[in-house]
Structures are given as structure tokens and as C-alpha cells.
Amino acid sequence: LGLSLRDVATETDVSASTLSRIENGTGKPDADNIARLTSWLDVPMERILGGRHSQSESSKAVVYYPQEPTPEIVEAHLRADRNLTPETAAALSELFRVAYTQFSRNDVDKTSKKKR
Incomplete structure (x- = not known):
């Protein structure tokens, strides 16, 4: 998309520091931030949360x-x-x-x- 974290933060109302932690895998978003991001991305929330089962990386279903x-x-x-x-x-x-x-x-x- 060519956007900076600050651009995405402005568009989603999720802080740039939170986005950075999510991007780097050092933080997990709360439910509100997940909702904001999935709405902004126009992706169903189930698609993001669907892979939370205890399956191995190679056997996860694609939703x-x-x-x-x-x-x-x-x-x-x-x-x-x-x-x-x-x-x-x-x-x-x-x-x-x-x-x-x-x-x-x-x-x-x-x-x-x-x-x-």
C-alpha cells in the first residue's frame, strides 16, 4: 500500500506504536484495534482470527x-x-x-x- 505506520495510525485510529509492535510480533492487538484494522483493510474479522487453533503451521486452513x-x-x-x-x-x-x-x-x- 505504500503507507507509513503514521499514515495507517491516522486512518485507523490505532497508535503508530501499537502498529509497530503488531508488525514486529512483539505485541498483540486488543479486540478494538483488531476491529479497527479489519474494518480499514475491509477483511472479515474471522479471517484474521480464524487461524487461532492449535494446528501446526503447515496444516492451518486458509479462510x-x-x-x-x-x-x-x-x-x-x-x-x-x-x-x-x-x-x-x-x-x-x-x-x-x-x-x-x-x-x-x-x-x-x-x-x-x-x-x-
């Missing part, structure tokens, strides 16, 4: 909702991948978004309707 666009789901997976830097995840996400937009059935349907 997504049918109304979420595929590019958003892919972007979330890429951002969560610990093998990718944030910059690489963002670049791959943008590549996928462009390809998906170009090749999705919605575009195919629009193109075929125009040819008729």
Missing part, C-alpha cells in the same frame, strides 16, 4: 469468502508467504491482478458478446 475477488485472495496468500519480501509479494500480486483481469471469464464473456 476466504466467496464474495472476495480472486486477486484479493491471491494477494493475501502472497503477503502471508514468509519466503517473499513485501516488495516481491506486491509485485507478484500486481502481475497476477493484471493477468487475471486480462484472462478472466468476465473479460472473455465481454469480448465474445462484442463479436456477436
Whole structure:
């Protein structure tokens, strides 16, 4: 997104110091801050809290909702991948978004309707 912690703090009403602790894994947000952040991110709270079960890292379920666009789901997976830097995840996400937009059935349907 290209925002600083201060920018996010201003937009979410969550302090920059709290955001920093969350980002660094040294602090846990309270319920109010989770609600503010999930609302700002436009992500269902269940998606954030869904992985709290005592499952191993490799067996955690991936939660997504049918109304979420595929590019958003892919972007979330890429951002969560610990093998990718944030910059690489963002670049791959943008590549996928462009390809998906170009090749999705919605575009195919629009193109075929125009040819008729």
C-alpha cells in the first residue's frame, strides 16, 4: 500500500506504536484495534482470527469468502508467504491482478458478446 505506520495510525485510529509492535510480533492487538484494522483493510474479522487453533503451521486452513475477488485472495496468500519480501509479494500480486483481469471469464464473456 505504500503507507507509513503514521499514515495507517491516522486512518485507523490505532497508535503508530501499537502498529509497530503488531508488525514486529512483539505485541498483540486488543479486540478494538483488531476491529479497527479489519474494518480499514475491509477483511472479515474471522479471517484474521480464524487461524487461532492449535494446528501446526503447515496444516492451518486458509479462510476466504466467496464474495472476495480472486486477486484479493491471491494477494493475501502472497503477503502471508514468509519466503517473499513485501516488495516481491506486491509485485507478484500486481502481475497476477493484471493477468487475471486480462484472462478472466468476465473479460472473455465481454469480448465474445462484442463479436456477436
